[in-house]
Amino acid sequence: MKPCAGLLGLFFLLSGLSGCGASRSEGTPLPALFVDQRAVSGVDFHQRHNKVGLNILETLGTGAALCDFDDDGYLDLVLLGENRVALYRGDGRFHFQDVTENSGLRQQGHWHGAATGDFDGDGRMDLYLCGYNCSALYRNQGAMRFEDVTAEVGVDVRPVSGTQSPEWRTSAAFVDVDHDGWLDLYVLRYVDFGPHTPQLCSRGEVMIACDPQTYDPQRGTLYRNVGGKKFVDETAQRGMAEASGNALGVACADYDNDGWTDIAVANDERPGDLFRNRGNGRFEQKGPESGTAFDAYGFVHAGMGIDWGDYDRDGHMDLFVTTYENEVKNLYRNLGTGIFADMSLRTGIAKPLHLWVSWGARFLDYDNDGWLDLMVTSGHVHDQAKKVKPQTDYPQPLILFHNKKGQTFTDVSAQAGPPFQQPLVGRALCTGDIDNDGGVDVVITNPEGQPLLLRNVTPQRGHYLAVRLRAPGNNRHGIGARITLETNQGKSIRDVQTTGSIFCANDVRAHFGLGQEDKVRGIVVRWPDGRTERFTPPVVDRTLLLHYGSGQQLTPPRPRTS
Amino acid sequence: MQNLLSRLRKRLRPDTPRRGWTRWGGVCLVLGLGLGLACRWESTRAWWLERVPLKYLEALASRPHADAWVHYSLGRALAKQQRHREAVDSFGNALRALQQKENLALRARVDGELALSLVALGHHRLAVPYLKRALELDVANVPAHLALGKVLAHRQHYTVAIQEFRVVTELAPHDPEGWFALGQALNESRQPQEAEAPLRKAVELAPRESRYWLALGDCFAYRARFEEAVECFERAVQVDPDNTTAQGALVRAQSLCARTPEDYRKVRPALLQLAEKEAHNGFFQGQVGILEAQFGEEAEAERRLKLALMLLPDYPEAAYNLAMLYQRQGKRTESQRWLKRFQYLEALHRRISSLWRRLSLRPHDVELNLALGRALEEQGSDAEAAQQYRYLLRRVDPKNAEAAARLRRLEQRGAVPREPGKEALP
Numbered sequence: 010m011k012p013c014a015g016l017l018g019l020f021f022l023l024s025g026l027s028g029c030g031a032s033r034s035e036g037t038p039l040p041a042l043f044v045d046q047r048a049v050s051g052v053d054f055h056q057r058h059n060k061v062g063l064n065i066l067e068t069l070g071t072g073a074a075l076c077d078f079d080d081d082g083y084l085d086l087v088l089l090g091e092n093r094v095a096l097y098r099g100d101g102r103f104h105f106q107d108v109t110e111n112s113g114l115r116q117q118g119h120w121h122g123a124a125t126g127d128f129d130g131d132g133r134m135d136l137y138l139c140g141y142n143c144s145a146l147y148r149n150q151g152a153m154r155f156e157d158v159t160a161e162v163g164v165d166v167r168p169v170s171g172t173q174s175p176e177w178r179t180s181a182a183f184v185d186v187d188h189d190g191w192l193d194l195y196v197l198r199y200v201d202f203g204p205h206t207p208q209l210c211s212r213g214e215v216m217i218a219c220d221p222q223t224y225d226p227q228r229g230t231l232y233r234n235v236g237g238k239k240f241v242d243e244t245a246q247r248g249m250a251e252a253s254g255n256a257l258g259v260a261c262a263d264y265d266n267d268g269w270t271d272i273a274v275a276n277d278e279r280p281g282d283l284f285r286n287r288g289n290g291r292f293e294q295k296g297p298e299s300g301t302a303f304d305a306y307g308f309v310h311a312g313m314g315i316d317w318g319d320y321d322r323d324g325h326m327d328l329f330v331t332t333y334e335n336e337v338k339n340l341y342r343n344l345g346t347g348i349f350a351d352m353s354l355r356t357g358i359a360k361p362l363h364l365w366v367s368w369g370a371r372f373l374d375y376d377n378d379g380w381l382d383l384m385v386t387s388g389h390v391h392d393q394a395k396k397v398k399p400q401t402d403y404p405q406p407l408i409l410f411h412n413k414k415g416q417t418f419t420d421v422s423a424q425a426g427p428p429f430q431q432p433l434v435g436r437a438l439c440t441g442d443i444d445n446d447g448g449v450d451v452v453i454t455n456p457e458g459q460p461l462l463l464r465n466v467t468p469q470r471g472h473y474l475a476v477r478l479r480a481p482g483n484n485r486h487g488i489g490a491r492i493t494l495e496t497n498q499g500k501s502i503r504d505v506q507t508t509g510s511i512f513c514a515n516d517v518r519a520h521f522g523l524g525q526e527d528k529v530r531g532i533v534v535r536w537p538d539g540r541t542e543r544f545t546p547p548v549v550d551r552t553l554l555l556h557y558g559s560g561q562q563l564t565p566p567r568p569r570t571s
Numbered sequence: 572m573q574n575l576l577s578r579l580r581k582r583l584r585p586d587t588p589r590r591g592w593t594r595w596g597g598v599c600l601v602l603g604l605g606l607g608l609a610c611r612w613e614s615t616r617a618w619w620l621e622r623v624p625l626k627y628l629e630a631l632a633s634r635p636h637a638d639a640w641v642h643y644s645l646g647r648a649l650a651k652q653q654r655h656r657e658a659v660d661s662f663g664n665a666l667r668a669l670q671q672k673e674n675l676a677l678r679a680r681v682d683g684e685l686a687l688s689l690v691a692l693g694h695h696r697l698a699v700p701y702l703k704r705a706l707e708l709d710v711a712n713v714p715a716h717l718a719l720g721k722v723l724a725h726r727q728h729y730t731v732a733i734q735e736f737r738v739v740t741e742l743a744p745h746d747p748e749g750w751f752a753l754g755q756a757l758n759e760s761r762q763p764q765e766a767e768a769p770l771r772k773a774v775e776l777a778p779r780e781s782r783y784w785l786a787l788g789d790c791f792a793y794r795a796r797f798e799e800a801v802e803c804f805e806r807a808v809q810v811d812p813d814n815t816t817a818q819g820a821l822v823r824a825q826s827l828c829a830r831t832p833e834d835y836r837k838v839r840p841a842l843l844q845l846a847e848k849e850a851h852n853g854f855f856q857g858q859v860g861i862l863e864a865q866f867g868e869e870a871e872a873e874r875r876l877k878l879a880l881m882l883l884p885d886y887p888e889a890a891y892n893l894a895m896l897y898q899r900q901g902k903r904t905e906s907q908r909w910l911k912r913f914q915y916l917e918a919l920h921r922r923i924s925s926l927w928r929r930l931s932l933r934p935h936d937v938e939l940n941l942a943l944g945r946a947l948e949e950q951g952s953d954a955e956a957a958q959q960y961r962y963l964l965r966r967v968d969p970k971n972a973e974a975a976a977r978l979r980r981l982e983q984r985g986a987v988p989r990e991p992g993k994e995a996l997p
Binding site for chain 2: 303
């Protein structure tokens, strides 16, 4: 009897304690983690489809770019839409000034994706935009002015002839595949859709967009940058002709730690691509044998958004892929042997996302505790989703996961603030520290309303360190470099990239959360040319600019191969 | 009693005044009762026949002059016991008996039930003329609506199939089969959230039906609610311990619930015990193999997956997991071999699925129809391939030489039975 009584007492005690907790949390709401600053930011980019029954082109949505184009230290913003492109200059206080008018950016086109990188080696970030039957490469001339060099450098879409469908470019990535110092361009394509292909399909009495399997796939193109003046199609020569097609999202990182940037592509209803860089810019398809082309059981999924991040801090880049409703959103853990294991169910990511059509997703350490968290935006493709399925809807919730020391992810959307309680038709999700306060902020595009500009206001954030690189030669932002940060708690890695998510270009700075650590033992940078250097930053909570050659050299650059 | 008779006699006595209308009233009453009984004879008989045990029905039906009602009732009783082949024979006998006597109501019933049994046997196209006739005779014929829904679902026209099943649930709200079919179609059309309510209704009406619990479990599993799925699959196994599909589903759901190796260690002995019992079930072996691989029991995983692929050579999940297992072990050649096999199966499956989608938009495209037939043949689905060629020859291009030749080859090979004409759906 005594143990029973004791257990009962303990039960009541625990019940009482939990009751206290509940009433306290009901009384005083927890402070939000993110607030939407769009209304006070000066950004006015309202989009809406004024029709019912959208075709596949209209369902896809549009992208954005966060990049410091004028090199003033503050992130600027590009928003894309249908026959609309807007450029906003940021002042670092979440205020944006519309500078589209004299920017030289073309409006006409059904724009989807953006990519940023300095293709001509002048030190300024250039901009590439792509969409349905449209493509534009802009050379940054400084002071927020751009020159359209698309046709000149050879990255324009091919002219449409006969019953041929136009090119449908969705996303792009600037990546120096052969480490010649010039950023190459990989452009994704989606499906053959045109006036001669089916526009809508019936679902009972409702006409909705046909699914991608109705159309033939289009495949991506790898353009090699020849001296910053010309781009040459080298898709087949570089081993990338084996792409599955139906591509939507792209993310670049060195997943096998061999010093060469690899490319992962999320494909809609086709196996995902993982192009491993074999060295000197030649690729091999590793999707199926690495375990990232399919889900854990070998089923194809509708890959949309994609991002790399070392969520478990084991020194290997892991991969996250968003998918369609009722499909597992796959978190592939890199086992370090070229093989990945799907951890979606084990880590708790699968359940909260299972019902949603998820698009943009980024690993980000919102609370600076040193562990990469995850934000995922969703929204149905069908505007009449509710008519087809009464229990679903066109707008869907935005979800934030908190990483518990690389073991599990907890859905913290309920505490994350009002934007997480209001469903939206989310598409691109781009990240960057807009206000330079050490918290990663987020921009989310919405084809049926205004975008979200989420300011990170997480209370009691940990210490942080943001790192910018200044490399020699033409790739001055050091895209493709690997930064390893060492603290007493262990190591964290980031690759310097602007890719990840879907239709997005992200902040090029590498952001590290440090938790309670206010000292860093060292930062090791492996530059794109292979040289590794060690830096010892004196303080934390700031953005560091690391110059090539100013640190302690650990290994020399790798010898150039022809 | 005597008193009662004498009082009746007095009442009917002719010399008594005001007695004439009473006598005629009595006569009318007797006549009315007789006429009423005669009119309701069919349904009264049907009601009784439904309650006759199967063995007596079989005896009644074996008599040379057994009528259509007896055959029909026997067919229904057999269908209830899932003995559809014999049920089809009985319904056929009922139809033959009906040729001598015109009874449209009964004919509609027999046609509907026959269509349903044919669908249960997988002869979807054979069922069409019967269900069409049943619906022409009686628009509220529940079995015909159910059969039509199943044919449509089989052809992956889920939206219309779901509409049909909704009609069934409105016409017969106490029939669990309609709710089950509706839930299953919703599950198959990737709407598991909506499937939950009808499937709950089905298990409420028939809690001893293993299939219903299985479908409800699937609807939870599709939504990653694996704990609830496990409960349902457990009920399915409890109700029907020999249901290997339910056992496989239970294993899979338990595995998906297992978040850590410790969780898995708890469920492992039961799994292995089941796996030994189901030594010839390739699917089950594959599921166990996949689980073992996921939790690092590589030797056991390899054994199970190999066994699964021996029993079911076209099992893509097992091939994929075996390839991944070899990959982890550094056995590159073996890994490549199984990966190639998996990629072939997966690509074929994807091609077929894409062709189905395109055909739904362009059903009269000869090339698409032919391509689908060829792909189905390549997959080894000879019956479906034959159906495809027949459809092409009857509805699209009657002179298509390739389709005719391929169909002939399939029939000569004995891969598919020769089939009477294919009818369009009502």
